[in-house]
Amino acid sequence: MLHIFKDAQELSKAAAELFVKTAQKAVQEKGRFSVALTGGSSPVQLHQLLAQSPYKDQVPWEQTYIFWGDERWVPLTDEKSNAKMALETLLNYVPVPENQIYPMWDEQEPEAYARHYEEILRNHLMESALGLDLILLGMGDDGHTASLFPGTDVLQEKTKWVDAYYLEPQQMHRITLTAPFINLAKKILFLSFGEKKADALYEVLEGERNPEKFPAQLIRPQQGETYWFVDEAAAKRLKK
Numbered sequence: 001m002l003h004i005f006k007d008a009q010e011l012s013k014a015a016a017e018l019f020v021k022t023a024q025k026a027v028q029e030k031g032r033f034s035v036a037l038t039g040g041s042s043p044v045q046l047h048q049l050l051a052q053s054p055y056k057d058q059v060p061w062e063q064t065y066i067f068w069g070d071e072r073w074v075p076l077t078d079e080k081s082n083a084k085m086a087l088e089t090l091l092n093y094v095p096v097p098e099n100q101i102y103p104m105w106d107e108q109e110p111e112a113y114a115r116h117y118e119e120i121l122r123n124h125l126m127e128s129a130l131g132l133d134l135i136l137l138g139m140g141d142d143g144h145t146a147s148l149f150p151g152t153d154v155l156q157e158k159t160k161w162v163d164a165y166y167l168e169p170q171q172m173h174r175i176t177l178t179a180p181f182i183n184l185a186k187k188i189l190f191l192s193f194g195e196k197k198a199d200a201l202y203e204v205l206e207g208e209r210n211p212e213k214f215p216a217q218l219i220r221p222q223q224g225e226t227y228w229f230v231d232e233a234a235a236k237r238l239k240k
């Protein structure tokens with residue numbers, strides 16, 4: 001479902017409302033809410049809204065479990081860390097229990113940690129045929145999402161839920177949920193705004209199918225719903 005908003009502020013408000021509703025419904029139905037956060041700049045305003053009233057008071061934080069969609073393999077103190085950003089813009093201000101926050105980083109090899117993170121997710125979800133209640137995603141100007149970058153082997157992954165690999169152009173490891181796991185989610189929310197995203201957004205949503213080049217095209221949930229929250233600038237090439 002595509003929703004076009006005037007600007008990033010309107011988009012972030014709508015995203016905060018969707019976050020609140022999804023969290024409340026999940027807790028009503030099964031006693032807890034499991035969400036994967038995204039990194040980059042796109043979720044910052046959403047985080048800031050969720051960290052304040054009225055949204056802050058509406059989220060059942062005590063029953064919320066926080067995962068990540070991807071991470072740059074750097075310590076939590078590094079400016080590039082997606083988890084550091086989420087802690088500083090949201091998680092340090094809300095009463096989510098610390099043992100329910102699962103950053104995608106630890107002092108071990110990234111590949112070993114990817115296997116460990118997958119185990120955490122499998123234990124958390126147990127027999128459920130569906131995945132997380134909500135996965136937030138951004139989209140880079142090159143059409144990548146999470147750490148699913150154009151031309152990388154992880155795009156071919158069919159069975160693993162989490163993978164880690166060395167991303168040569170950035171000279172760093174990345175760890176990421178894979179497309180098959182993301183596609184198990186009950187709800188996926190893409191946040192994309194600004195003119196810089198216009199070409200990639202057009203290619204991903206209306207261009208020819210080419211997920212090797214535009215990996216966000218891999219995100220097609222089996223049973224869940226996908227929402228694209230974009231602003232007018234990002235949507236300028238779309239037919240609408």
Ligand SMILES: O=C1O[C@H](COP(=O)(O)O)[C@@H](O)[C@H](O)[C@H]1O
Pocket residue numbers: 038039040041042043069070071072082137138139140141144145146147
């Ligand atoms: O490197 C990353 O980039 C994407 C997009 O970032 P944005 O700044 O354009 O929002 C992000 O979704 C991903 O989590 C991050 O690791």
